[in-house]
Structures are given as C-alpha cells and as structure tokens.
Amino acid sequence: MEKLTIITPDDWHLHLRDGDMLGETVPATARCFKRAIVMPNLVPPVTNATMANEYRQRILNALPAGNNFQPLMTLYLTDQTTQQDIIEAKEKNITAAKLYPAGATTNSNAAVSQLESLYPVFETMSEVKMPLLVHGEVTDGDIDVFDREKVFIDRHLSVITQRFPGLLVVFEHITTKDAVEFVISSSDKVGATITPQHLMLNRNDLLVGGIHPHNYCLPVLKRNIHQQALCDAVVSGNAKFFLGTDSAPHEKSRKEADCGCAGCYSAWSAIELYADIFEGLGVLDKLEAFASINGAKFYDLPVNESTITLIKSPWQIPQEITLPNGRPIVPFYAGKTVNWRIEGARS
Ligand SMILES: [Zn+2]
Numbered sequence: 001m002e003k004l005t006i007i008t009p010d011d012w013h014l015h016l017r018d019g020d021m022l023g024e025t026v027p028a029t030a031r032c033f034k035r036a037i038v039m040p041n042l043v044p045p046v047t048n049a050t051m052a053n054e055y056r057q058r059i060l061n062a063l064p065a066g067n068n069f070q071p072l073m074t075l076y077l078t079d080q081t082t083q084q085d086i087i088e089a090k091e092k093n094i095t096a097a098k099l100y101p102a103g104a105t106t107n108s109n110a111a112v113s114q115l116e117s118l119y120p121v122f123e124t125m126s127e128v129k130m131p132l133l134v135h136g137e138v139t140d141g142d143i144d145v146f147d148r149e150k151v152f153i154d155r156h157l158s159v160i161t162q163r164f165p166g167l168l169v170v171f172e173h174i175t176t177k178d179a180v181e182f183v184i185s186s187s188d189k190v191g192a193t194i195t196p197q198h199l200m201l202n203r204n205d206l207l208v209g210g211i212h213p214h215n216y217c218l219p220v221l222k223r224n225i226h227q228q229a230l231c232d233a234v235v236s237g238n239a240k241f242f243l244g245t246d247s248a249p250h251e252k253s254r255k256e257a258d259c260g261c262a263g264c265y266s267a268w269s270a271i272e273l274y275a276d277i278f279e280g281l282g283v284l285d286k287l288e289a290f291a292s293i294n295g296a297k298f299y300d301l302p303v304n305e306s307t308i309t310l311i312k313s314p315w316q317i318p319q320e321i322t323l324p325n326g327r328p329i330v331p332f333y334a335g336k337t338v339n340w341r342i343e344g345a346r347s
Pocket of ligand 1: 013014015039173246248
C-alpha cells in the first residue's frame with residue numbers, strides 16, 4: 001500500500017507544557033491530531049477547572065491560524081481534591097482527571113500519597129462519568145523500577161476497578177504484559193493508551209551500547225517480552241487499546257544531563273511512527289480504529305468527521321529542533337527514517 005486515508009486521529013495522552021514551549025508543541029500536535037487529552041502536570045499543577053480553562057486558552061492562543069484542534073483538558077488529582085472540584089470541572093467542560101502517585105514522573109511531587117483518601121472523589125467521578133486517567137506505577141523505594149507497573153496493578157488498580165465498577169479508567173501508557181492482561185480481563189470500563197516508543201523499543205534500546213537518554217521515559221522501557229505483548233494487543237484489534245503518544249518534551253540540555261528528564265518528544269512524527277509500526281506488524285488496516293475510533297468511543301465523544309491521508313514517502317526526523325526560546329530539543333527517533341508522511345506536509 002502506498003497511500004492510506006483515515007479519519008483524523010486524536011491523541012489521548014499528551015504533554016504540551018506551557019509558556020513559550022506551546023509555540024512548538026501545539027502546532028506539532030495540531031498538524032495531525034484533531035483532539036488531544038492534555039496532561040495537567042504543570043508547575044504548579046492544574047488542580048481546578050479555572051486553571052484548566054486558563055491553560056486551554058493559552059493552548060488555543062498558540063494554534064496556527066485556521067487550525068481547529070481541540071485540547072481536552074484534565075485536572076490533576078491531589079490529596080486536597082474534593083468532590084466539589086469534580087462537579088465543577090464537569091460543569092466547566094473538563095474532560096477527565098489524572099492520578100499521579102506522588103513522585104512518579106515529571107512534576108508529580110504534588111500528587112496523591114494515599115489513594116484511599118480519594119475514594120469519595122472517585123465515587124463522584126463515576127457518577128458524573130468523568131474518566132480517571134492513571135499513571136500506573138507505585139513509587140516505593142523498595143520496588144524495582146521495572147516492576148512498578150505490575151505492583152501498582154496488584155496493589156491499587158485492581159482494587160479501584162473492583163470498588164468502582166462504573167468508573168471509566170484509562171490505564172495510561174501501558175508498558176507490560178501484565179498491564180495488557182489486566183486491561184483485557186477487566187470490564188469494558190477499563191481502557192489503555194499505548195505510546196509509539198513502547199511499541200518500537202525495549203530496554204535494550206535504552207541501555208545497550210551506552211545510555212540513550214532520548215529513549216528514557218516513564219514508565220521506563222521494559223523487556224522485549226513486554227514490548228511483544230503490547231504489539232500483540234494492537235494486532236488483536238481489541239477496542240480497549242488506543243493511541244496516546246505521551247509526547248513529553250524536555251530541552252536537550254535537560255535530557256543529556258547528569259540526571260536526565262523522562263519523556264520522549266514524539267509529536268513531530270507521531271501518527272507517521274504509528275503507521276510504520278502498524279505496517280511492520282502487518283496490520284495497517286487496524287491503524288484507523290486504534291488512532292481515530294477506539295479512544296473517542298471510550299470517552300463517549302463523537303468520532304471526527306475529517307480525514308488525513310498518509311503517503312509512503314520516506315523522510316528523516318531532524319536531529320534537533322529549535323524551540324521558541326532559541327534552545328534545542330531532540331525529537332524522538334531523531335535522525336532516523338520514517339516511511340510514512342502526511343500528504344501535503346513538510347518534505
Ligand atoms: Zn504522560
């Protein structure tokens with residue numbers, strides 16, 4: 001196949017950051033996605049509807065003229081989040097709320113320390129049909145970083161999904177066979193996003209031949225058997241799995257550092273990389289459901305009406321991009337070749 005037209009996709013897990021970084025990240029996503037679930041881990045975190053809607057406006061201000069991209073906003077759950085915060089958020093057009101265990105990832109220091117204390121909030125979310133988005137890792141110092149997702153499932157996620165059977169739960173950026181099995185065996189209220197890097201790479205790509213900081217993300221890349229399980233999940237066509245890039249930019253100097261930040265900036269080539277992955281797995285025909293249908297249905301939102309066309313025409317991801325502040329960022333898969341491109345896009 002040389003040409004593929006699909007319903008315009010959505011990105012169900014995205015970090016746009018804030019300030020002048022929006023001048024880079026917003027156009028990069030809006031060039032190919034119609035909507036995106038925007039993560040709330042700013043400094044300070046986006047903890048109420050007013051902050052979320054102000055952030056939405058800053059994102060919209062960064063859109064290229066004529067682009068009708070829609071940011072879908074989220075709240076950051078903390079120990080202080082109340083049921084009233086959720087009710088207000090629902091009224092003010094906030095789509096979902098994100099649960100970060102304290103210390104799990106970039107800017108998650110403000111997050112939840114005792115999950116049980118949020119049970120009344122989960123109850124309200126279930127009532128008003130607001131999805132709970134979960135960064136599914138424990139952060140206990142005695143749990144190995146490669147085991148943190150599985151331990152989170154066993155200790156917390158299985159409890160939450162049983163206790164709140166009506167609550168929509170998105171298990172974000174899953175990385176393990178255990179997560180795939182958990183999602184498949186759960187009710188249809190439980191879905192999961194899968195990033196391009198977790199389908200393309202395993203921990204060898206992080207650690208063999210030297211440390212590769214631009215492949216470092218959280219949850220961290222796992223063994224190849226887990227990568228294989230994620231690939232099998234998308235090959236199965238199971239509608240519980242959908243696209244979420246977790247594109248998460250950090251300046252080059254913050255990735256290539258003594259204590260490098262977690263996150264891959266994949267927005268620059270996101271849908272193109274997924275097309276390559278699906279073609280490699282022999283299921284290009286399943287890309288549209290994964291990228292453009294499954295997530296919308298899970299969130300009970302309309303499927304987009306427009307389309308995009310991908311053509312097979314190899315191009316190289318740049319080694320670096322210059323941010324609006326003049327400093328460089330290294331995009332995910334920099335310097336490598338991607339086979340698909342969006343018709344009419346940059347060459
Ligand atoms: Zn994320």
